[in-house]
Amino acid sequence: MQKHFLMAGISAAACISAASSASAVEIEYWQYIYETRVEAMDQLIENFEEANPDITVNQVTFPYADYQTRIVAANMARKGPDVMQLFYGWADKFIAGNLIQPLPEDTFPAAQIEEEFFPIVSAMKRDGQYYGLPTAVRSLALFYNKDLFEEAGIDGPPETLDELVEYGKQLAVRNDAGNFETVGLTLDMAGQDHQWWREVLVRQMGGVPYNEDYTQVTYDDDAAGAEALEFYTNLQKKHGIGAPGFMDEGQAAFRAGRAAMTIDGTFRLGSFNDIEDFEWGVAELPANDEGVQSNYASYFANAIGSSAEGEELEAAVKFLEYISSDEAMQVWLEVVGELPARREAAMTNANMNDPIYGPFLAALPYAHTTLFVDEAAQRQTAIDMANRVFLQDQPVADSVAEAAEQEQAIIGAARD
Amino acid sequence: MVHPTSSDTVPTHPVQPAPRLSMRARSALWVWSFLAIPVLFYCVIRFYPTFNAFWLSLTDWDLMSEAEFIGFENYRRMFADPNFWQTFRNTFEYLIYGTPISLLIAFIIAYYLDKVRFAHNFLRALYFLPYITTAAAMAWVWRWFYQPPPTGLINGALGELGFGQIEFLGSTTNALPSIMVTAIWAGLGFQIIIFMAGLRAIPDTYYEAARIDGLGDWAILRKITLPLLKPTTVFLVVFISIAFLRIFDQVYNMTTNDPGGPLGTTKPLVLMIYETAFSSYDMGYAAAQTVVLFTILLVVSLLQLWILRDRA
CATH class of the missing domain: 3.40.190.10 (Periplasmic binding protein-like II)
Structure with missing residues (x-):
């Protein structure tokens, strides 16, 4: 009896495997x-x-x-x-x-x-x-170092751009030689800051970075692009909250506990999860005065x-x-x-x-979601735009206009 | 009894030998059959792609769609592109400063190292070490040396001594020399070894004769060492120049966040070609840039050979 079952089982299995291999x-x-x-x-x-x-x-x-x-x-x-x-x-x-x-x-x-x-x-x-x-x-968010916030006596993460600047100034620490020990906020255009500038800051200053189908650069159509860049570059030039190139990369500075805040994406969670030296938290990107929020996904x-x-x-x-x-x-x-x-x-x-x-x-x-035609090349225009202001003291409006022209050329060439 | 075959028979009455290739032709056949593999290899792997690149430079190939002939459009675009001229200038800066400085330092070290007997081999190995180290690894180490405080070693030391900070890689004026220094340092080991071999090849008798005639060190250097070292120098000049014209690893690895930056001030031609081809997938345009680089390499090499040729 058992033998029969076994045989039946084997032949059934054979049938199934034959059937599945036939239509596999x-x-x-x-x-x-x-x-x-x-x-x-x-x-x-x-x-x-x-x-x-x-x-x-x-x-x-x-x-x-x-x-x-x-x-x-x-x-x-x-x-x-x-x-x-x-x-x-x-x-x-x-x-x-x-x-x-x-x-x-x-x-x-x-x-x-x-x-x-x-x-x-x-x-x-x-x-x-x-x-x-x-x-x-x-998507992007503001990562903040809870330990540094506590030391500085700040309750929670900034909710507006004004608070971002204010907290950043309190959190930045310089040594006797005037060099940063800790930055308030990392400035890293090559990281996620170019997305923050493009899709968030420009919109918060009342502008639109591109037209509907992303075929036209529009951040230089009004003053919004320049205002956004001014806000960004002033974080170093006026407020002294951070410096581009500090610790090589923004995320490295944050990981090392030498940056109180950094703007980065979901994909960074994996590497920040290894941090053991301090507690960190995540907050939505700060809104502007009128409560306008934006993000890049x-x-x-x-x-x-x-x-x-x-x-x-x-x-x-x-x-x-x-x-x-x-x-x-x-x-x-x-x-x-x-x-x-x-x-x-x-x-x-x-x-x-x-x-x-x-x-x-x-x-x-x-x-x-920015419709890039060549992300690396378009990111480069943003990096250069900020560097012209940081390193060469070019007026922000001129730098934005130059970036817009370069980026438009990239988009135009790709769409031919 | 086995009948001997005709070839085994002693020619009692001479048999007309089968028409065979002459010794000369046979050895030529041998030579060519051995050469066939490298020749084939070069044709397929080197020359064909090279000629293909010339053709590609006249098309708008983007790796995905069929290549279309567009004449000299890529060249027109390139010569009108300020970024191209910036990388062009950068490349020549690496070449024009890098080559003589490398040569001078390598010679001085080789000249004195040649006279040192104490721990000679150890010292020589020490100088050679950077040459056999991976360029990428060295570039990253230097990158960290150059960081602003608190990470940068050099700036850290300057700070300790109470000096101001120097922006190395983050400055539009200092970045290129900073990267060039590392490239010079990395190539030095090889150049020193070649120079030392050249120095050793000069017969001692010349020096002995010069000493007997009462020549000083400076005169010996000028009248004997340098002239007899000329073949070595020519080789190294060409070799170093090509290396600087093709500089890539150091620049790319030291500026990955903003490749060739800041503001394109360190970007050499090869990096531009790499980005055009493998980041923007603009193969036709990249091929045009490659043709320009090829032409530069050819002209510079021929020019140097001609300038440094033996006038005798």
């Missing part, structure tokens, strides 16, 4: 190497394969510095991935180069996406079609490669559906620490009340 589909998923991201994706793939035993997902990773080049080169050899992760700012290039295909409208209706996700996903939309969806998003989206077709495309769509689900977002939040891209998954009470995630999440509804 293998797809490739690409992303760059970052330990927790790879780990989270491994978990997601495991869950997905359990639910879809006929689909196998192979995760392929590359170092970040190589990542874009690899995708482009693989695409030229027609060996591109079925599903890939890409920075939203690469979308234009990837669409023009026919590296990714639009998401099928029946599985991913645009109206539903816009209802369920944070508005920043629209950066992946071209001509009414979505080309990718994020699992997680990132960004994300890596998942998209379907242009080479996927037939049953591989079907499998790719299924996989993409899963990795942009609420469940996947919760896994991503727990393993990577990045914020869920869906409102419902993100705005849970537990998440909103979390002292660390809360301030980042609160910013998502009012955050902006």
